[in-house]
Amino acid sequence: MSLKRWFSGIYILGLTVAVTVTLALSAWLFHGAERDQWLQYERRLAQVEANALADALSAAGPDEIGRILKAWQSSRPERQSAVVIAGMEMIGSAKSEDQAPRRLIRAEKPLYDLANQLRAARETNLSEGVVRKKLIVFDEQAKDAFVVTVPYLDKGEFAGVLQIRMRHVETDVSGTVSYAGAALWISIFLAAIVLAALLHARPEMPRDAPKIVALAAFLGLTLFYQSQRLETFAAADLESTRRVASAVADAAKQHDVKAVSPAIVSRWDTDQYQRPLGVIRTDGAVVGDARDKLFAERAKLLERSLWAVEALGLVLLLAYLLGYMRRLADTVRHHAAAYAYVAPAMVGMLVLVFFPFLYGITLAFTDTTLFNESLPFSERWVGLVNFFAILGDFNLFTRNADGVIWNYQNFYWTLMVTIVWTLTNVTVGVTLGFILALILNTDNLKGKAIYRVILILPWAIPNYITALVWRGMFHPQFGVINQILQLFGMQPVGWFDGVVSSFFTGLATNGWLSFPFMMVVILGALQSIPKDMYEAAEVEGATRWQRLRHITLPLLRPTLVPAIVLSVVWTFNMFNIIFLVSGGEPAGANEILITKAYKIAFENYQYAYAAAYSTVIFVILLVYGVFQTRVTKATESY
Numbered sequence: 001m002s003l004k005r006w007f008s009g010i011y012i013l014g015l016t017v018a019v020t021v022t023l024a025l026s027a028w029l030f031h032g033a034e035r036d037q038w039l040q041y042e043r044r045l046a047q048v049e050a051n052a053l054a055d056a057l058s059a060a061g062p063d064e065i066g067r068i069l070k071a072w073q074s075s076r077p078e079r080q081s082a083v084v085i086a087g088m089e090m091i092g093s094a095k096s097e098d099q100a101p102r103r104l105i106r107a108e109k110p111l112y113d114l115a116n117q118l119r120a121a122r123e124t125n126l127s128e129g130v131v132r133k134k135l136i137v138f139d140e141q142a143k144d145a146f147v148v149t150v151p152y153l154d155k156g157e158f159a160g161v162l163q164i165r166m167r168h169v170e171t172d173v174s175g176t177v178s179y180a181g182a183a184l185w186i187s188i189f190l191a192a193i194v195l196a197a198l199l200h201a202r203p204e205m206p207r208d209a210p211k212i213v214a215l216a217a218f219l220g221l222t223l224f225y226q227s228q229r230l231e232t233f234a235a236a237d238l239e240s241t242r243r244v245a246s247a248v249a250d251a252a253k254q255h256d257v258k259a260v261s262p263a264i265v266s267r268w269d270t271d272q273y274q275r276p277l278g279v280i281r282t283d284g285a286v287v288g289d290a291r292d293k294l295f296a297e298r299a300k301l302l303e304r305s306l307w308a309v310e311a312l313g314l315v316l317l318l319a320y321l322l323g324y325m326r327r328l329a330d331t332v333r334h335h336a337a338a339y340a341y342v343a344p345a346m347v348g349m350l351v352l353v354f355f356p357f358l359y360g361i362t363l364a365f366t367d368t369t370l371f372n373e374s375l376p377f378s379e380r381w382v383g384l385v386n387f388f389a390i391l392g393d394f395n396l397f398t399r400n401a402d403g404v405i406w407n408y409q410n411f412y413w414t415l416m417v418t419i420v421w422t423l424t425n426v427t428v429g430v431t432l433g434f435i436l437a438l439i440l441n442t443d444n445l446k447g448k449a450i451y452r453v454i455l456i457l458p459w460a461i462p463n464y465i466t467a468l469v470w471r472g473m474f475h476p477q478f479g480v481i482n483q484i485l486q487l488f489g490m491q492p493v494g495w496f497d498g499v500v501s502s503f504f505t506g507l508a509t510n511g512w513l514s515f516p517f518m519m520v521v522i523l524g525a526l527q528s529i530p531k532d533m534y535e536a537a538e539v540e541g542a543t544r545w546q547r548l549r550h551i552t553l554p555l556l557r558p559t560l561v562p563a564i565v566l567s568v569v570w571t572f573n574m575f576n577i578i579f580l581v582s583g584g585e586p587a588g589a590n591e592i593l594i595t596k597a598y599k600i601a602f603e604n605y606q607y608a609y610a611a612a613y614s615t616v617i618f619v620i621l622l623v624y625g626v627f628q629t630r631v632t633k634a635t636e637s638y
Contacts, residue, residue: 014320015214022222022313026306030229033302034236036376040298041240044269045247046146046166047136049079051268052251054162057084057092058153065092066100068255075254078167080145084152085111086160115161118151122158125273136272144168150274211321218317226306230299237295241279241286244269249284265290301378364612370605386612408589411613415620418572418592421506425571428511430564433518440519441526459516467580470509474581496585503582503590510577514570518563525559526552565628569621593617 053072057065069082073094084092085104093100104112114137121133139147142165149163248266265287269280278290319325332339364387366380390411397406407413436455440448458466473480474495482492496502529552537547573594578584584591584599591599594617601610 014317014325015218017320018218018313018317019221021316022218022309023225025309025312026222026226026229029302029305029309030233032377033233033299036378037233037236037240039376040379041243042146042168043138044240044244046138046148046164047150047270047272048244048247048251048266048268049166050136050148050150050162050164051270051274052248052255053082053164054150054152055268056255057162058155062091068092069094070096072254080165080167082162082164083111084160084162085115086152087115088112091160111161111163114149114163118149118161119158122151131273131275134272135274136270138272214317214321215314218313222310222313226310230303230306233299233302234295237298238286238291241291245280245284245286248280248282252282252284298378301381360611361615363608364615366608368608368611370607373607380608382608386609387616389609390612390616406589408587408591411616413589414591414593414596417503417590421503421574421578421592422568422571424507425510425514425574426564426567428507429514429518429567429571430560432511432515433520434522436515436519437522437526440523455519456516458512459520463513464576464580466513467509467577470505470512471581474505496582499586499589502585505582506577506590509581510571510574513577514567518567521559521563522556525556529555561628565625568624568628572621573617593620 053068056068056072060068065084069084069092073079073082079094082092082094083090083098083100085108088104089101090098090104090108091101118135118137121135124133125131125135135151137149139149145168146166147163148166149161151158152160152162248268251268264282265276265278266280266282267276269277271277277294279287279294281287365383366377367382367385368380372380393410394412395407396410396412397404399405439445440451440455445451472478474482476482476492476494476496479495481495486492493501495505533551534547537551542550572592574592575594575598578590578592578595579598582590584595588596593613597610597613597617600606600613
């Protein structure tokens with residue numbers, strides 16, 4: 001093989017593709033981490049400003065609040081406004097037109113509600129002795145500024161809240177790879193290519209020498225790039241910490257804070273629970289060990305992601321070096337027309353199915369809600385906390401003098417209801433479908449075509465329309481079912497007031513919807529069974545039951561079991577019927593897992609918790625599907 005041909009061969013191509021993919025993904029991760037780093041820096045500065053100003057106001061008298069706020073706002077252009085709320089009054093404002101103190105107006109009611117929220121959070125933390133409620137609130141809807149609200153204390157007691165508004169600082173603490181580092185990286189890459197080519201051109205060299213060089217070059221290039229970016233990332237974090245430390249020192253000077261030991265960590269540089277981070281002292285000095293520990297915790301997720309990217313690139317390179325990519329290329333080339341036809345569907349599945357699926361699973365490991373979507377991903381990452389909260393809650397019921405009170409919001413109650421819902425509905429659907437299929441398979445049945453059309457109608461009508469119709473039929477006052485009961489002298493039933501009666505409404509509706517599918521599937525399988533087998537069995541004296549047991553059911557099994565598995569999955573996630581008919585009433589007792597996940601996400605706005613709920617649902621169905629197909633051997637026949 002000539003050197004020119006080898007240069008266009010698999011080794012150089014594999015090395016180039018693997019390095020490019022790895023560095024592109026690494027650069028994307030670093031870009032996101034640096035953006036989050038800059039956002040964290042600005043939020044940290046805003047927290048320092050708010051905490052320092054709140055301390056200054058707590059130490060001052062009521063008559064000095066307005067003066068302090070105006071002095072604070074006028075000292076820097078990025079400080080836009082500040083107000084202090086106590087009860088129903090605005091007792092201080094940096095804006096002269098506010099004429100504080102004054103009563104709050106209707107448009108300022110959110111401030112009053114926020115003050116009550118922080119009061120309750122502080123009292124909860126104090127009473128429980130555990131800091132679990134956030135005491136610093138950011139307005140995530142504000143896009144052009146940071147709006148921060150913190151408690152305002154008077155003589156150590158909660159008196160109200162301080163809210164400041166700071167314009168985004170046009171600065172960036174993130175770093176980039178130096179030109180010298182980039183030049184060194186390119187030199188190493190070219191040197192690796194030349195060395196591998198020379199080794200491959202010399203016949204006395206081992207055949208695997210170019211592969212070893214390609215592997216070494218890949219590891220050296222990618223690890224060097226990532227180490228360089230991590231160094232600049234760490235340097236940027238140190239620079240941001242120094243800027244925050246400078247802000248702490250400036251705040252101490254502005255508010256004339258003197259009687260505090262420099263060795264004590266600053267109480268202004270905190271997290272959102274107002275717990276000091278322990279990184280900056282009151283004199284503005286940085287505590288190196290604490291800063292390094294905090295940075296290591298923040299960078300842990302990034303480092304793990306980089307190792308995952310490194311492993312992906314290594315797998316891609318090995319696929320080239322071991323010949324798998326060559327085989328794939330040959331396959332694609334020989335079947336180019338087929339791949340061209342399926343490519344749009346594959347792209348659609350990737351964008352519309354796999355990406356949302358993976359994003360949902362990733363979201364399950366965070367604490368994302370409506371109110372913290374804009375936070376950096378690293379700050380929202382909580383690991384398995386959501387899964388422990390779901391699966392570890394065994395508070396299924398409580399006992400009191402009146403008896404047992406069931407906790408309808410508990411996961412295991414909802415799981416039990418979902419299992420009962422699935423088993424009863426599948427049983428009803430399969431039983432009715434099987435009986436009707438046997439009837440329609442009867443020879444010489446008059447009007448068979450008409451019966452088929454009529455029985456298929458429930459399946460042809462959109463299920464949400466059917467659900468709304470059945471909900472109207474079960475209406476306690478105007479529903480046709482209660483009207484019929486009253487014709488026979490019975491009392492109307494409040495169908496949605498009881499756990500069992502409400503469950504029955506969903507069962508009746510879904511049973512009406514599900515039997516046509518099973519009927520069609522079973523009827524098609526029955527018509528494929530040879531008539532000769534029944535005739536031979538009848539000649540041998542077999543009864544109807546024996547023919548059904550030994551001929552019909554075994555030959556239906558390859559068709560019936562996959563249909564049942566599919567029906568279980570559909571029924572397990574039958575959202576429309578529960579949501580539109582009973583709504584999970586009473587008090588959520590008849591919710592199933594999928595409707596519970598929906599309400600958690602779009603009524604409580606706990607997106608991450610709902611994603612974890614959905615992931616648990618997926619795992620349950622996956623385990624069931626694998627178990628069912630292996631145990632029943634659904635694809636095998638006798």
